[in-house]
Amino acid sequence: MEQNIANQEFAELAEQKLLSIEDLQVSFHTYAGEVHAVRGVTYSVEQGGSLAVVGESGCGKTVTVQAVMRLTPMPPGEIKGGKIAFNGKDILSLTEKQMQSVRGKEIGMIFQDPMTGLNPTMTVGNQIAEAVMKHQRVPKHEAMERAVEMLNLVEIPNPTVRASQYPHEFSGGMRQRAMIAIALACEPMLLIADEPTTSLDVTIQSQILELLQSLQDKMGMTIVLITHNLGVVARLARNIVVMYAGKVVESGSSSDIFYRPAHPYTRALLQSVPRLDAPSRKELASIPGTPPDLFEPPAGCAFAPRCKYSMKICLEHDSEPISVGDGHRVSCWLHHDANPNRLPVELYGGGGAHD
Amino acid sequence: MTDEIALKIDNLKKYFRVGKRKILKAVDDVSFEVRKGEVLGIVGESGCGKTTVGRTVSRLYEPTDGTIIFDGKDITKVPEKDLLWFRRKLQMIFQDPYASLDPRMTVGEIIGEPLDIHGLESGQERTDRIHHLLEIVGLSREHANRFPHEFSGGQRQRIGIARALAVDPAFIIADEPISSLDVSIQAQVVNLLTKLQEERELSFMFIAHDLSMVRHISHRVGVMYLGKIVEIAPSERIYEWPLHPYTKALMSANPIPDPNIEKSRTRISLPGEVPSPINPPPGCRFAGRCPQAHDRCREEDPYLEELEPDHWVSCFLY
Numbered sequence: 001m002e003q004n005i006a007n008q009e010f011a012e013l014a015e016q017k018l019l020s021i022e023d024l025q026v027s028f029h030t031y032a033g034e035v036h037a038v039r040g041v042t043y044s045v046e047q048g049g050s051l052a053v054v055g056e057s058g059c060g061k062t063v064t065v066q067a068v069m070r071l072t073p074m075p076p077g078e079i080k081g082g083k084i085a086f087n088g089k090d091i092l093s094l095t096e097k098q099m100q101s102v103r104g105k106e107i108g109m110i111f112q113d114p115m116t117g118l119n120p121t122m123t124v125g126n127q128i129a130e131a132v133m134k135h136q137r138v139p140k141h142e143a144m145e146r147a148v149e150m151l152n153l154v155e156i157p158n159p160t161v162r163a164s165q166y167p168h169e170f171s172g173g174m175r176q177r178a179m180i181a182i183a184l185a186c187e188p189m190l191l192i193a194d195e196p197t198t199s200l201d202v203t204i205q206s207q208i209l210e211l212l213q214s215l216q217d218k219m220g221m222t223i224v225l226i227t228h229n230l231g232v233v234a235r236l237a238r239n240i241v242v243m244y245a246g247k248v249v250e251s252g253s254s255s256d257i258f259y260r261p262a263h264p265y266t267r268a269l270l271q272s273v274p275r276l277d278a279p280s281r282k283e284l285a286s287i288p289g290t291p292p293d294l295f296e297p298p299a300g301c302a303f304a305p306r307c308k309y310s311m312k313i314c315l316e317h318d319s320e321p322i323s324v325g326d327g328h329r330v331s332c333w334l335h336h337d338a339n340p341n342r343l344p345v346e347l348y349g350g351g352g353a354h355d
Numbered sequence: 356m357t358d359e360i361a362l363k364i365d366n367l368k369k370y371f372r373v374g375k376r377k378i379l380k381a382v383d384d385v386s387f388e389v390r391k392g393e394v395l396g397i398v399g400e401s402g403c404g405k406t407t408v409g410r411t412v413s414r415l416y417e418p419t420d421g422t423i424i425f426d427g428k429d430i431t432k433v434p435e436k437d438l439l440w441f442r443r444k445l446q447m448i449f450q451d452p453y454a455s456l457d458p459r460m461t462v463g464e465i466i467g468e469p470l471d472i473h474g475l476e477s478g479q480e481r482t483d484r485i486h487h488l489l490e491i492v493g494l495s496r497e498h499a500n501r502f503p504h505e506f507s508g509g510q511r512q513r514i515g516i517a518r519a520l521a522v523d524p525a526f527i528i529a530d531e532p533i534s535s536l537d538v539s540i541q542a543q544v545v546n547l548l549t550k551l552q553e554e555r556e557l558s559f560m561f562i563a564h565d566l567s568m569v570r571h572i573s574h575r576v577g578v579m580y581l582g583k584i585v586e587i588a589p590s591e592r593i594y595e596w597p598l599h600p601y602t603k604a605l606m607s608a609n610p611i612p613d614p615n616i617e618k619s620r621t622r623i624s625l626p627g628e629v630p631s632p633i634n635p636p637p638g639c640r641f642a643g644r645c646p647q648a649h650d651r652c653r654e655e656d657p658y659l660e661e662l663e664p665d666h667w668v669s670c671f672l673y
Contacts, residue, residue, distance in 0.1 A: 056537040171628050201400035201564065203625050206608035210624060228538055231567075231610025235617045254614045272542035274571035276609050277616070280590045281549060281572065286542035290507055 017085075018222050019068065019190060020044040024082035026063050026072060033295045037063045039246035040082070042321075045239070047189075050216065050223040052237035052254075054230065054269075058291060060246040061226045065192050067092075069109055070099045087189060105135040108183030110176070112195035117179050118167040124151070124178045125163025131185040150181040154211060173204035180211065187219065194226045209235055230273055234258060239327075242266050245292050245302035248321070252328035262330040262345045265303045301332070309334055360424075361526055361558035362412070363388040367421035369404075369411045379633050381407040383582035384421075386659070389526075394552060394559040396573030396590065398566050398605070402629055403579040405562045409528045412560070413447055414438060425526070443473050446519035450531035452511035456503040462489070462514055463499030469521045488517040493547060509540035516547065520555075527552075528560045533568070545572055566609045570594060575665070578602045581632055581640040584659065588666040598668040600645050639671070647672060 026038040038060040045051040053061045066072045068084055068091060084091040087106060094102065103109075111117040119127055128147035132138060138146070144163070151159035154177040167175055176196060183191060193212065197205035209232065216223055225236055233240060233254070240257040242250045242265065250263040261267045271285035289306040292298055301307070304314035313333050321329040322336055324345050333339060369382040382404045389395045397405045410416045412423055414430060422429045430441055446469075449455040456465055466485045470476055476484050486496035492513040503511055512532060519527055529548065533541045549572060552559050563569050569576055570590045577587040578601065586599040597603045604623045611617060625644045639645070642652040651671050659667040 056539060173628055201629075202566070202608040203400065203604060204628060206610075206622065206624060209610075210622075229610070230538075230612035231617075234612050234614045235610045258612070258614050269538060270612060272539050273612055274545075274567045275613075276567040276570060276594060276606065276611055278571070280570055280574070283546055283549070284542040284571070286546055287539040288543070290509065290540070 016046065017044040018047045018049075018087060019224070020083075020085045021064065021068065022083045022085075024064060024067060024084065025080040026060070026067055027078050027080050029076045029078065036294050036297050037246055038067070039294075039297060041243070041246070041248055043241045043248055043251055045190075045222055045224055048220050048222055049239060050225065050237050051239045051241065052225045052227060052233040053241045053243060054227060054233055055243035056228055056291065058245075058294070059243040061243050062194055064243075065109075065194060065224065065226060068192065069103060069107060070094070070096075101135065104131055104183075104188070105186045106188050107190045107192060108186070108188035109192045110179045110183045110194065110196050112198050115167070115172075115175060118175060120167055123164050123166055124170065124181075128163075128178075128182050128185050131182050135186045146185065147181075150185050151178070153184070153215070154178070154181045156181075172200055173207065176200060176204075176208055177211070180208075180215075184215065184219070184221075188221070190222045190224065192224045192226070195228070196225070197232060198227070198229070205232070212236065230270065242269070245297065246294055247302065247318075247331065249303065249332070250328075250330045251321075252325065256325060256328040260325070260328070260345050262324050262328070262335055263303075263332050264307045264309050264334070311339075359391040361389050361391045361393070361426075362560075363422075363424040364412065365422045365424075367408070367411060367423065368419040369407050369416055370419045373633060377633050380582050380635060381632060382411060383635075385579075385582075385584050386421075387577055387584060387587060389558050389560060391525075391558055392556040393575065394561055394573045396569035396576040397560060397562045397579060398564065398569040398576060399579035400564060400605075400629055402581070402632065404582040404632070405564075405579050406530055408579070409447070409530045409560060409562050413445055413528055414441070415447075439473065443469075443522045444524055445526040445528065446522065446524040448512075448515050448519050448527060448529040448532045451535055452508055452515055453503075453535075455515055456511060458503055461500055461502055462494075462506075465503070465514060466499075466518050466521050469518060473522050475522065484521070488521055491520065491551070492517045493543075507540075508536050509544060512536060512544050513547070516544075516551070520551065524557070526558045526560075528562070530562045531564070532561075534563060534565065541568070548572065566605055567611075578605065581629060581635065583640055583669065584667075585641065585670070586666075586668045587659070588668075592663075592666055596666075598662060598666070598673060599641075599670050600647050600672070601641050639669075 024041045028035040125147040129143035132143040148159045268287045300315040304310040319331045367385045371379040399405045576590045607623045638653040642648040657669045659669045
């Protein structure tokens, strides 16, 4: 009975949102033991939205979207539980064949390293045309025309010439544009961008972000952006999910996270980055210690050992997500009703940004 | 910080031959100075020559032309075998804490090696010094017997810092020391570097691509583009009043973690990408991408001029 209600709720959730991830758990089996990389992640993004998933290396942000694309290497990976609903489909129950028509056609993905994402032995034009022909019944020459159009769309100069060149003839920024062209060739509903600008210079990063913004406006595309760069997040995202040690610690709108951060980790993260508009040589608020080992994840809150507010309960039990505002949820005992010293979110102070 | 000069570089050039009649001008006529106890930041995008400047100044590369005055001596003329004193006074911290530590040496051996090379402490004193250095950088003495692979990125960078400090240098060149680290760990390492710099009155060249980080840690910032310094100024000034069109563009491309500011910012977007430093065309190196370029920029080389005290810019607009 309970199961049915849960399923029904999930179905409702899936109806409203383009992508919903519910209590996802992914582990990797290694010689040293089982790594609990994703430990119950829940987040969703609505049609036309832009969601940024923020966190440091190893927090599980990439593993989560790999599961969405069903690209988790198995073995050693294993999806231990949870559900993923995309566009009304139950992603985790699709066959590999069904999944192939989702990948590329309905969900496009761009990766961090544009060099390894492209095939060095194929011209860029052929690689885009391949994506088109895979999902649409069009003859080769039409697919090639489409490839040139796509290169034009991502603002590569001389698209006809460029289409017949190989990836090594492209610079880093151009390669990333080509990757975006492949990802968008079939006009997917959802674009997952995993650290799309991390390996690029800032002026090129700025160009790519501008391109993504204009493509989103033009095509009404939904974007999930995975990054550790808070500046990029501030520029592109409407909603933000903050992850730490395989869990979502806080989620909310961009203003919630930047101006009313509720989780001590979110606040510390915001305060630890130097800002161009802040005075020089002021000590940065650093977070002591390092993230926990996910071979044996802690019983309580994973951030507790590094948290200056941590209480006894933090080390023993992890908090469920608590609502601290419209659409703003945080997993932290500080905000629990049972905490006698609970303060409104505003009183904890901002994360360095001012509303 | 004093007005005494720790390092003065004049017309430094480093060219690489890359095939017949092709010359890569990685550093082309660069002049600047670093005062004693000062942190000079060098910022620029990949291929701008910032790393080559650092390596040429430390004589890891032989300069093609120009002078490097360190402690009053021109070290470009000194043969390698007489450079030991210089190698002790000037130490480097490298970008990749995974590649810059020998995986087969224990941390104690890594930190102790410079002491042996320079014939400093030995025996118990040497051990004590290694332990002391580990504690200075926030590690513990027990770590001396472990190997680099047992440490995280941030901890390895601390080991690299301890090694650089072992021989009591006066000058440190740090080339992208934090860019491979996670955000929360970056802040730890930057705070450590700033604290050590102040306590030991070290002179510092901090080379990085991240303008906000460079501005944060430096007293003065030099901006490089394609082998040249285009602007150099106190770090507060370079933010308040950037003059060179490239500095302005770099500044505006750098996102600020604040959505309201990001929404209202006007951005200067640069067309195209950094051109190749092989056989560059005459005139200003930035002319091809500069929104304000005019004819003179494509014919003549601009040179650094002091527009206000301590603020130098190389642009015909001024």
